[in-house]
Amino acid sequence: GAVVSQHPSRVICKSGTSVKIECRSLDFQATTMFWYRQFPKQSLMLMATSNEGSKATYEQGVEKDKFLINHASLTLSTLTVTSAHPEDSSFYICSARTGRENSPLHFGNGTRLTVT
Amino acid sequence: GQNIDQPTEMTATEGAIVQINCTYQTSGFNGLFWYQQHAGEAPTFLSYNVLDGLEEKGRFSSFLSRSKGYSYLLLKELQMKDSASYLCATLDSNYQLIWGAGTKLIIKP
Numbered sequence: 001g002a003v004v005s006q007h008p009s010r011v012i013c014k015s016g017t018s019v020k021i022e023c024r025s026l027d028f029q030a031t032t033m034f035w036y037r038q039f040p041k042q043s044l045m046l047m048a049t050s051n052e053g054s055k056a057t058y059e060q061g062v063e064k065d066k067f068l069i070n071h072a073s074l075t076l077s078t079l080t081v082t083s084a085h086p087e088d089s090s091f092y093i094c095s096a097r098t099g100r101e102n103s104p105l106h107f108g109n110g111t112r113l114t115v116t
Numbered sequence: 117g118q119n120i121d122q123p124t125e126m127t128a129t130e131g132a133i134v135q136i137n138c139t140y141q142t143s144g145f146n147g148l149f150w151y152q153q154h155a156g157e158a159p160t161f162l163s164y165n166v167l168d169g170l171e172e173k174g175r176f177s178s179f180l181s182r183s184k185g186y187s188y189l190l191l192k193e194l195q196m197k198d199s200a201s202y203l204c205a206t207l208d209s210n211y212q213l214i215w216g217a218g219t220k221l222i223i224k225p
Contacts, residue, residue: 006158043217044159044203093158101211102147102166107158 006108023094029074030096038091050077084115120216144209151203
């Protein structure tokens with residue numbers, strides 16, 4: 001089946017630093033990838049839709065200058081949390097579809113970010 | 117507005133059957149997904165329904181009634197490893213996924 005690889009799985013950083021999270025589609029090409037954030041005991045919240053070769057589409061309330069998304073190839077999207085603060089501590093998950101718009105999302109394993 | 121409701125938490129016994137309900141109100145409808153999410157892990161796909169009726173896949177079945185805006189996930193022969201959160205999500209008219217908050221299922225021996 002389709003595999004989405006996300007790295008790192010866990011990261012602890014100091015407040016004010018930047019963290020880059022990578023999301024790769026291993027056995028398929030993903031023109032679109034989705035970045036989610038999930039706080040404890042809460043639902044998945046879509047942050048942005050990453051489009052290969054063009055600018056990402058951000059959801060309302062998500063700061064595009066803080067959460068930089070780059071989708072330079074059909075198999076790689078990156079999310080950079082810039083100048084991280086403790087309130088950015090969360091579980092970040094990327095996902096992609098292998099087919100049509102009603103095909104299921106395949107998720108990476110997620111990145112647990114802790115900002116101290 | 118768009119809304120998905122599912123119970124916050126359910127408890128069931130190993131070997132038993134449990135039904136997790138999901139009701140939805142969305143702008144348009146292009147199908148409903150069920151995902152399983154173990155604690156600290158990413159969601160994994162369980163089922164997709166777009167037509168009314170029951171879809172059976174091993175121990176798991178999913179039902180949809182579009183007229184009632186209602187779905188359920190049925191888990192049979194429960195195993196301890198089924199302890200997880202179960203997320204209901206619908207595709208709206210723009211093929212955007214609308215997620216429920218998830219139902220935490222606790223399985224007791």
